[in-house]
Every structure is written in structure tokens, then in C-alpha cells.
Amino acid sequence: xxxxSQREPSxxxxxxxxxxxxxxxxxxxxxxxxxxxxxxxxxxxxxxxRIMPKGLYARSLIIIVAPMVILQSVIAFVFMExxxxxxxxxxxxAVTQDIAAIIAVLESYPQDEDYNTIINxxxxxxxxxxxxxxxxxxxxxxPKPFFNLLDQTLSRQITDLIGRPFWIDTVGRSNIVEIRxxxxxxxxxxxxxxxxxxxxxxxIFLVWMAGTSLVLLVVAILFLRNQIRPIQRLADAAERFxxxxxxxxxxxxxxxxxxxxAHAFLEMKRRIERQIEQRTTMLAGVSHDLxxxxxxxxxxxxxxxxxxxxxxxxxxxxxxxxxLEDYLDFARGTSSEVAEVIDIPTLLTELQYDAERAGHSxxxxxxxxxxxxxKPQTIKRCLNNLITNAIRHGTTVTLTSxxxxxxxxxxxxxxxxxxxxxxxxAVFRPFYRLDTARNQDSPSTGLGLSIARDIxxxxxxxxxxxRSAMGGLKATLRLPT
Numbered sequence: 001x002x003x004x005s006q007r008e009p010s011x012x013x014x015x016x017x018x019x020x021x022x023x024x025x026x027x028x029x030x031x032x033x034x035x036x037x038x039x040x041x042x043x044x045x046x047x048x049x050r051i052m053p054k055g056l057y058a059r060s061l062i063i064i065v066a067p068m069v070i071l072q073s074v075i076a077f078v079f080m081e082x083x084x085x086x087x088x089x090x091x092x093x094a095v096t097q098d099i100a101a102i103i104a105v106l107e108s109y110p111q112d113e114d115y116n117t118i119i120n121x122x123x124x125x126x127x128x129x130x131x132x133x134x135x136x137x138x139x140x141x142x143p144k145p146f147f148n149l150l151d152q153t154l155s156r157q158i159t160d161l162i163g164r165p166f167w168i169d170t171v172g173r174s175n176i177v178e179i180r181x182x183x184x185x186x187x188x189x190x191x192x193x194x195x196x197x198x199x200x201x202x203x204i205f206l207v208w209m210a211g212t213s214l215v216l217l218v219v220a221i222l223f224l225r226n227q228i229r230p231i232q233r234l235a236d237a238a239e240r241f242x243x244x245x246x247x248x249x250x251x252x253x254x255x256x257x258x259x260x261x262a263h264a265f266l267e268m269k270r271r272i273e274r275q276i277e278q279r280t281t282m283l284a285g286v287s288h289d290l291x292x293x294x295x296x297x298x299x300x301x302x303x304x305x306x307x308x309x310x311x312x313x314x315x316x317x318x319x320x321x322x323x324l325e326d327y328l329d330f331a332r333g334t335s336s337e338v339a340e341v342i343d344i345p346t347l348l349t350e351l352q353y354d355a356e357r358a359g360h361s362x363x364x365x366x367x368x369x370x371x372x373x374x375k376p377q378t379i380k381r382c383l384n385n386l387i388t389n390a391i392r393h394g395t396t397v398t399l400t401s402x403x404x405x406x407x408x409x410x411x412x413x414x415x416x417x418x419x420x421x422x423x424x425x426a427v428f429r430p431f432y433r434l435d436t437a438r439n440q441d442s443p444s445t446g447l448g449l450s451i452a453r454d455i456x457x458x459x460x461x462x463x464x465x466x467r468s469a470m471g472g473l474k475a476t477l478r479l480p481t
Contacts, residue, residue, distance in 0.1 A: 057228045064220045072209055079205060088153050092197045096157040098126045099190055103162065103183065106132075129191040136187060138167040138180055150177075150198045170194075230254025234262050241269055242460060246338070287324070294321050341373045344408070348401060351383055360391045368403030372481045374459055379479075382455040383410065385448040386463075386475045390414035394472050403481065410477040413468035424465040428453050452477075 053059060102122055111118055115132045122128040144151060151170050158166050158179070165182040177197055179190040230253040237247035252262035297317050304310045348364050355362035383399075390397045394414025401410045419427060426432055430450045453463045461479035468474040 056231065057224060060224050060228070061220065064224070065217060068213060068216065072213060076206065076209060083205075084149060085153075088149055088198050089157075092150070092154045092157045093161070095128075095192055095197050096154070096161045098122075098128060099158075099179065099181065099188075100161050102126075102128070102130060102190075103164075103181065103188060106183070106188070127193070127196065131189040131191075133180075133187040133189055135185050138165060138182055138187070141167070142169055143171060150194075154179075154197055227255060227258075230258045230262070234258065234265060238265060239460065242458075290324055291321075294324070339373050339375050341371050342376050342379075344370050344372055344401065344403065347376070347380065347383075348399065351380070351387060351399070354384070355387060355391065355397075358391075361397070362387065362391075363396075363398040364401070365399070366401040368401075369408075369481070370403075372403065372408050372479070374479065378455050379459070382452045382477070383412075385452040386412045386477065389448050390416070390473065390475070393417060394470075396470060398470070406481050408479045408481050410479075411474055412477075413470050413474045414472040415468070415470040416472040418467065418472045419465065421467075427465070428463075 053062070102118065105118060105121075106115075119130055119132075122130045148170075151168065154168060154170070154177070155166075158164075158168070158181070162181060167180040169178040175194050177192050177194055179192070181188045181190070233250060233253070237250040240247045250262075250266075252259040252266070254262075294317060298314070301310055301314050301317065345366055348366055352362050352364050387397065387399065390412050391414070394416035396415045398413050399410065400413075401408070403409075428449050430447055432450075449463075456463045456477055456479065459479050461477065464476045464478075466474045466476065
């Protein structure tokens with residue numbers, strides 16, 4: 001899809017733009033960069049939404065963790081920027097001033113031959129270890145450290161306060177800083193502890209910050225897990241109920257809003273079950289009354305003999321009974337049966353045996369897993385409807401079954417006349433008959449495919465129609481395992 005801000009204007013739009021007043025054209029030209037920015041903003045938002053986690057648990061963690069990380073990053077940056085630089089500057093200045101004082105004493109006052117007095121004074125009063133070296137060149141500059149804050153600050157202070165050629169080494173010894181300053185006829189070498197020139201205790205702040213963040217993150221994960229678990233249980237219970245399975249040991253828990261949603265779900269579940277039970281009871285009564293009347297018809301027809309008219313009436317009564325069973329199956333649905341784990345090859349073998357017993361050939365091929373939790377008789381009725389539909393209109397019928405991951409897929413194909421593609425969805429409507437493609441000689445109520453799809457959807461699955469490689473119709477049943 002082409003974005004409106006990036007497409008080329010049509011001739012009519014270009015002409016209308018050219019006829020606009022000057023001030024309108026200026027406004028449009030000024031808004032053009034904003035439209036481009038808006039386009040990239042929308043594109044970036046889509047990309048961010050694509051890579052962001054989709055689960056509530058992960059999103060809640062991001063909502064908690066992201067502000068914490070940003071806040072602590074800002075605090076850490078400000079602390080490092082201000083604390084390290086300020087403290088390091090003051091410490092380096094103090095050490096440099098002490099060295100400047102020692103140089104002033106060396107150059108202004110007479111010293112003993114071995115400089116013991118000034119060396120002891122620096123050691124006892126200033127915590128500096130100094131050595132007076134004979135005159136000579138300074139060592140070449142050494143490698144600079146990766147974090148050269150101390151090197152830069154100390155060099156700047158020596159340049160500003162002493163103003164003599166110098167050489168420093170802040171890398172060679174981890175806890176000692178060596179400074180050499182060239183004087184008139186000698187070289188002053190100073191050893192000082194790194195802690196005297198550098199804010200070396202800042203890592204404590206980082207450790208405390210990381211430690212407290214870790215504790216807060218663990219607490220947030222534990223609390224969020226407890227808050228998300230009731231929502232997951234509610235979703236699982238609703239999914240099982242949608243598949244016609246019982247949500248065992250489910251009770252409202254969690255926050256007030258989650259409990260309210262759980263109570264509403266349980267109340268809805270009770271209303272649906274009550275409505276289905278009332279409908280089933282009513283249909284059972286209707287079925288009993290109608291079957292009683294049909295039984296009377298059969299007895300009366302049996303007493304009339306084998307006249308052609310009687311045989312036709314007997315056929316009509318059988319068709320009425322068949323239609324009655326289809327209507328009751330469609331209205332009864334799948335609520336009366338409990339889901340259980342079944343063996344797939346055993347079920348398919350029973351279907352093949354039933355087809356062969358009725359005088360039809362059914363080829364079956366199964367691969368993958370062997371167990372699935374469904375309503376056995378209901379699924380058998382669904383597959384029987386699909387197989388019967390294929391057998392009625394084709395001479396060769398195959399059933400291919402495969403279980404992959406969390407899905408069980410069954411393909412039933414025939415070599416019959418098939419169904420036009422525009423009618424694939426219409427044939428699932430109750431009482432719908434396709435006169436042009438299907439044979440009407442056998443009794444049919446137009447409920448077989450509708451009942452099969454209702455059963456599939458009650459299990460959380462679906463039935464789709466397509467073209468078979470054999471030239472007829474292919475019905476694909478997919479069920480979650």
C-alpha cells in the first residue's frame with residue numbers, strides 16, 4: 001500500500017495546487033517535511049509493534065522495567081559526569097598543589113646532599129613518595145588508558161599549576177600513579193596512590209544501583225506472575241468450554257477486575273448450559289412423541305401387506321424417520337458427551353469397518369501421533385457425515401490423517417462431480433441443497449455438512465472444502481489436540 005504522503009499527485013491535484021493562492025502554496029511546502037516525518041513515524045511505530053512482545057506478562061514487565069532502566073541510566077550518567085569529574089578534579093588539584101609546594105621548597109631552600117629532609121616531609125605530611133633523579137630526558141609518552149579521565153585532569157592541573165615539562169603514567173601500576181617533572185638540573189619523580197587523585201569509590205554506587213534494580217526486578221516478576229496467572233486460567237477455562245470440555249478446578253482468583261470477569265464467565269457458562277439442557281429436554285420429548293407416531297405408521301403399514309402403494313408409504317416413513325434423526329442431531333449439538341483421550345488408529349479402523357459393512361470402499365492412511373482428546377462419538381459422527389457425503393457422490397474415497405504438533409488434520413477426498421468453488425461456504429448452511437452437483441435420489445436433509453462443521457467448531461477446529469487431486473471434492477477437518 002502506497003502512503004499518501006509519498007505518492008505522486010494526479011494531474012487534477014497538480015492543477016488545483018497550481019491555482020492555489022501563494023500563501024496556501026507556502027503552507028503546503030512548509031508542511032511537506034512534517035508529512036515525511038509523520039510517514040517515518042508511522043513506519044517506525046509499525047516496526048516497533050511488530051517486534052514488541054504480544055503477551056500481557058512481557059508487556060507488563062516492559063512497562064515496569066523500561067522506566068526503571070531509563071531513570072537509573074540518567075542518574076548514573078549524571079553521577080558519573082558530575083561526581084567523577086568534580087571529585088577527580090579536586091583530588092588532582094590537591095596532589096598537584098602538594099607537588100608544586102615540594103618543587104618550590106626544592107628550588108627556594110637549601111637541601112641536604114641526599115634530600116632526606118624533603119623526602120621524609122613529603123612522605124609523612126603529604127603521603128607522597130618522591131625521588132630526586134639526576135638530570136636527563138623524560139621517558140616517551142606511554143599508552144593512554146581507555147577511560148582517560150584521570151590522565152586528562154591530572155595533566156591539565158600540572159600544566160596550569162606547575163608549568164614544567166612532565167611525564168605521567170596512570171596505567172603501569174594499578175594502584176600507583178607515577179609523575180615525573182623536569183626541573184632545572186634534576187628530575188622530580190613522585191609516586192602517589194590512585195585514590196589520592198581519582199574518585200575510586202564510585203563503583204560502590206554502581207553496585208548498589210545494580211543490586212537494588214535486580215531486587216526490584218525479581219519482586220516485579222514474582223508479583224506480575226501472580227497477577228497474570230488468574231488471567232491465563234480464565235483464558236484456558238474459556239477455551240476448554242468453547243471446545244465443549246469441562247474446566248476442572250477453575251475458580252475466580254486474582255485482582256478484583258479479574259475476579260469479576262471470572263464470575264461473569266461462570267454465570268454465562270451456567271446460562272448456556274441451562275439453555276442447552278432445556279433445549280435437549282424439549283427435543284427429547286418431541287423425539288419420543290414423533291417416534292411413537294412413526295412406530296404406529298410402521299405397524300399399520302406392516303398389516304396392509306406388500307402392495308406397491310404400501311411399499312412407497314413405507315419408504316416415506318423411513319425417510320421421515322431419517323430426517324427426524326438428522327434434525328435431532330443438529331439441534332442436540334455436542335453438549336451431552338464428555339471429552340476423553342482416544343486412540344486415532346482405532347477410531348479410523350472403526351470408520352473403515354462401518355463403510356465396508358455398508359458395501360463401500362474406504363482407503364485410510366494415518367501418520368503422526370496416536371492419541372487425542374475429543375468427544376469420541378461426536379467426532380465419529382462428524383467424520384461419518386463427511387465420509388457418507390463423499391461415498392454418496394463418488395466411487396473412490398480416501399481418508400488421510402496426520403497429527404503434527406498441536407493439530408490433527410484429516411483430508412477426505414472423492415472422485416465425484418465436486419462442488420463449484422462459489423458454493424463451498426453455502427453448502428454448510430442448514431437445510432441447503434445443491435441440486436446441480438449432488439444427487440437427490442437418496443434421502444437427504446441438507447444437514448450433514450452443517451452438523452459436521454458445528455462439531456468441528458465445538459472442538460475448536462474447522463472444516464474447509466477444496467478441490468481433490470482425484471477430481472472431486474476434498475473436505476479438510478482440522479482439530480486442536
